[in-house]
Amino acid sequence: MAGGDARARSRSISDGHVVNRAVVDTSHGAILYLESVSVSFDGFKALNDLTLTVDAGELRCVIGPNGAGKTTMMDVITGKTRPDAGTAFFGQSIDLTRLSEPAIADIGIGRKFQKPTVFTDHTVFENLELARKADKRVWPTLRARLDSAARDRIATILDTIKLTSHADRLAGMLSHGQKQWLEIGMLLMQEPQLLLLDEPVAGMTDDETMRSAELFQSLAGDYTLVVVEHDMDFVARIADRVTVLHEGHVLAEGSMQQVQQNEQVIEVFLGR
Amino acid sequence: MRPSITPAFVPGSVTRGAGALPRLWSGRAWAFIGIAALILCVIVPVGNLLVPPGSVFHVSDFTVTLAGKIMCYAIVALAMDLIWGYTGILSLGHGLFFALGGYAMGMYLMRSIGRDGVYQSTLPDFMVFLDWKAYPWYWSFTEHFWYAALLVVLVPGILAFVFGFFAFRSRIKGVYFSIITQALTYAFMLLFFRNDTGFGGNNGFTDFKRILGFPITAPGTRVVLFMITGLALIGFLCLGRAIVNSKLGRVLTAIRDAETRVMFSGYNPVYFKLFIWTLSAVICGIAGALYVPQVGIINPSEMSPANSIEIAIWTAVGGRGTLIGPVIGAAAVSLAKSFFTQALPEYWLYMLGLIFILVTLYLPRGIAGLWMGKRK
Numbered sequence: 001m002a003g004g005d006a007r008a009r010s011r012s013i014s015d016g017h018v019v020n021r022a023v024v025d026t027s028h029g030a031i032l033y034l035e036s037v038s039v040s041f042d043g044f045k046a047l048n049d050l051t052l053t054v055d056a057g058e059l060r061c062v063i064g065p066n067g068a069g070k071t072t073m074m075d076v077i078t079g080k081t082r083p084d085a086g087t088a089f090f091g092q093s094i095d096l097t098r099l100s101e102p103a104i105a106d107i108g109i110g111r112k113f114q115k116p117t118v119f120t121d122h123t124v125f126e127n128l129e130l131a132r133k134a135d136k137r138v139w140p141t142l143r144a145r146l147d148s149a150a151r152d153r154i155a156t157i158l159d160t161i162k163l164t165s166h167a168d169r170l171a172g173m174l175s176h177g178q179k180q181w182l183e184i185g186m187l188l189m190q191e192p193q194l195l196l197l198d199e200p201v202a203g204m205t206d207d208e209t210m211r212s213a214e215l216f217q218s219l220a221g222d223y224t225l226v227v228v229e230h231d232m233d234f235v236a237r238i239a240d241r242v243t244v245l246h247e248g249h250v251l252a253e254g255s256m257q258q259v260q261q262n263e264q265v266i267e268v269f270l271g272r
Numbered sequence: 273m274r275p276s277i278t279p280a281f282v283p284g285s286v287t288r289g290a291g292a293l294p295r296l297w298s299g300r301a302w303a304f305i306g307i308a309a310l311i312l313c314v315i316v317p318v319g320n321l322l323v324p325p326g327s328v329f330h331v332s333d334f335t336v337t338l339a340g341k342i343m344c345y346a347i348v349a350l351a352m353d354l355i356w357g358y359t360g361i362l363s364l365g366h367g368l369f370f371a372l373g374g375y376a377m378g379m380y381l382m383r384s385i386g387r388d389g390v391y392q393s394t395l396p397d398f399m400v401f402l403d404w405k406a407y408p409w410y411w412s413f414t415e416h417f418w419y420a421a422l423l424v425v426l427v428p429g430i431l432a433f434v435f436g437f438f439a440f441r442s443r444i445k446g447v448y449f450s451i452i453t454q455a456l457t458y459a460f461m462l463l464f465f466r467n468d469t470g471f472g473g474n475n476g477f478t479d480f481k482r483i484l485g486f487p488i489t490a491p492g493t494r495v496v497l498f499m500i501t502g503l504a505l506i507g508f509l510c511l512g513r514a515i516v517n518s519k520l521g522r523v524l525t526a527i528r529d530a531e532t533r534v535m536f537s538g539y540n541p542v543y544f545k546l547f548i549w550t551l552s553a554v555i556c557g558i559a560g561a562l563y564v565p566q567v568g569i570i571n572p573s574e575m576s577p578a579n580s581i582e583i584a585i586w587t588a589v590g591g592r593g594t595l596i597g598p599v600i601g602a603a604a605v606s607l608a609k610s611f612f613t614q615a616l617p618e619y620w621l622y623m624l625g626l627i628f629i630l631v632t633l634y635l636p637r638g639i640a641g642l643w644m645g646k647r648k
Contacts, residue, residue: 105538117533119526142520
C-alpha cells in the first residue's frame with residue numbers, strides 16, 4: 001500500500017505538474033481560480049474573458065441563459081477543452097490547463113454531466129466500485145481486490161444516495177432520477193474536493209429534487225460544489241452565492257437576492 | 273437516516289467481485305472444461321492412433337486436422353471478443369495478426385526443410401527461384417524454434433502496440449478505427465504479395481517437412497499439434513475469463529458503454545485499450561502459429577480484408593461479450609463454410625451474409641444469447 005502511494009507520487013512528480021497530489025493548496029481560501037479565460041469555437045466566443053473564484057467549501061450556483069458558456073466553463077476546468085487564453089488553477093499551485101482529463105479527476109475534481117452517464121451494463125455496486133479512489137493504472141487495476149474498507153465505503157455511499165436496495169441492479173435499469181443520484185454517488189466515491197454538477201436535478205421529481213437539495217447542502221463544507229442549474233427555485237433554496245454568466249462573461253455575482261435585484265440581470269433574463 | 277448497514281448485507285458484495293480470489297468458473301463450467309480436456313488428450317488421440325480405421329470409434333486424420341484448424345479459428349474469435357465484445361472496439365484487421373504469427377512459424381518450418389526442397393539448396397525454393405544467394409537479414413536465427421516462437425509473440429505484439437498507441441492516443445474510434453485496421457491488413461497483404469519482400473510472394477510458404485525434427489505429416493505429430501491447440505484454447509479461455517472478471521475487465525466494459533465517464537473517473541482509457549488490443553493481437557499470432565503446421569500452408573490471402581471480416585462474423589454469430597459464444601460461433605460458421613463450399617461453392621458468400629443478417633436481427637446476443645438471454 002505505502003509502496004503504491006510512493007509510486008503514484010513519484011509519477012506525479014515526473015509528470016512535472018503536481019508536487020503533492022494529496023494536498024490542494026487552499027491557504028488563500030479559494031480552491032478554484034479562473035482568470036481571463038477565453039474559448040472560441042469557429043469565431044463564436046463561448047467564454048469571453050471569464051474570471052471566477054470559488055472558495056473552498058462553498059456551494060456556488062452558476063446560472064445563465066442558454067449559450068452563456070456554463071458547460072464550456074466546466075469543460076475548461078476538467079481538461080476537456082483547452083482555453084485560448086487565460087489560466088485555470090486548482091488551489092494555489094495546480095495548473096489545470098496542463099493536465100489530462102483522467103489526471104484532473106485523479107487530483108480531486110469530479111464532474112457530473114448534464115445527461116446522466118453511468119455504466120449501464122454494470123450493477124450499481126460495480127459502478128461505485130469502479131469510481132472509487134484507487135490507483136487507476138492498468139496493472140494495479142488488473143490486480144485490484146475489494147477490501148472491507150472499500151466495501152464499507154460503498155455501503156455508506158449507497159446509503160447516502162438511497163440506492164442500497166438497488167445495489168445489484170444494472171445501472172441501465174434505473175430511473176432517470178436514480179441514475180442522476182448514482183452518478184453523484186460515483187463522484188463521491190472518487191473522494192474529490194471539488195464537485196462540478198451540470199444540471200443535477202433535471203428530470204427529477206419534486207420529491208427527488210428536494211432530497212437532492214438536502215444532499216448538496218449536507219455536502220457543502222466538506223466538499224466544494226459548483227452547480228449549474230436552470231431551476232431557479234432549486235438555486236434559491238441551496239445557493240450560498242450565485243454567479244450569473246452571460247455571453248461567456250460574469251454578469252453578476254452575490255447572494256440570490258442581490259443577483260435578482262441586479263438591473264443587468266433583469267434585463268438579460270426578462271428584458272428580451 | 274437509517275443506521276449505516278454492515279458490509280455483509282451489501283447485496284453486491286455477495287455476488288460478484290467478492291472475496292480474495294473470485295471463482296473463475298462455476299462448477300458446471302469446470303466439468304465441461306474437464307470433459308473437453310479429456311476428449312482432447314485421450315479420446316481423440318486414442319481414436320485416431322490406436323483404433324483401427326474400420327471401427328466406428330476411429331477418428332480420421334481429416335477430422336483431427338479440421339478440428340485443429342477450427343480450434344485455431346476459435347482462439348482468434350476469442351481474442352476478437354476481448355477487444356470487440358468487451359471493449360467495444362471493432363477491429364477489421366485481426367487476420368493480419370493471425371497471419372503474422374503464421375508467417376513467423378512458417379519461417380522456422382521453411383528452414384527445417386533443409387536440403388529436401390526441389391532445388392536441394394539450403395535456401396527455400398522461392399529464394400532459389402529468385403536467384404538469391406543468401407538469406408536476407410530478417411531471416412537470421414529463424415532456424416531456431418525458440419527464436420521463431422519469440423517472433424510469433426513479438427511481431428504481432430509490437431505492431432499492435434505501436435499502431436494502437438497512435439490510434440488510441442489520437443482518439444480514433446468506432447467505424448474510423450475499423451476502416452484503418454482494414455486498410456492496415458490490406459497494405460500488409462500487398463506487401464507480402466511482392467516477391468522481393470522475401471516471404472514467398474503469392475505462394476507464401478508450403479511443402480513443410482518437419483517440426484522440431486518430427487515429420488510434420490505423421491499422425492503422431494498431427495495429434496500432438498491438435499492437443500496443443502486444444503489446450504491453448506482452454507488456456508486462453510481461462511485467461512480471458514480471469515481478465516473480464518477482474519476490475520480491469522469491468523473498466524473495459526465501462527469504456528465500451530461510457531468512455532467519457534471512465535475518463536472523468538480518473539482512468540486513462542488509452543492504456544486500457546492498448547493493453548487489451550495488444551493482448552488480443554498476441555493471442556491471434558499464437559493461433560496463427562498453431563494453424564500453419566496443421567494446414568501446411570501460409571500465404572498472403574490470410575491477410576485479405578474478407579478474412580478479417582469473417583472473424584468479426586464468427587464473434588457476432590457466437591455472441592459478443594460471452595467468451596464461449598465466439599468459440600462456438602467460429603466452429604459453427606467454419607463447419608457451415610466447409611459444407612457449403614463443397615456443396616454450393618458459389619453461394620457461400622451469400623450464405624455468410626444471410627447468416628450475419630439473421631443473427632443481427634433475431635439473435636443480437638448470438639448463439640450464446642440463447643441460453644444466457646434469460647439472465648438479464
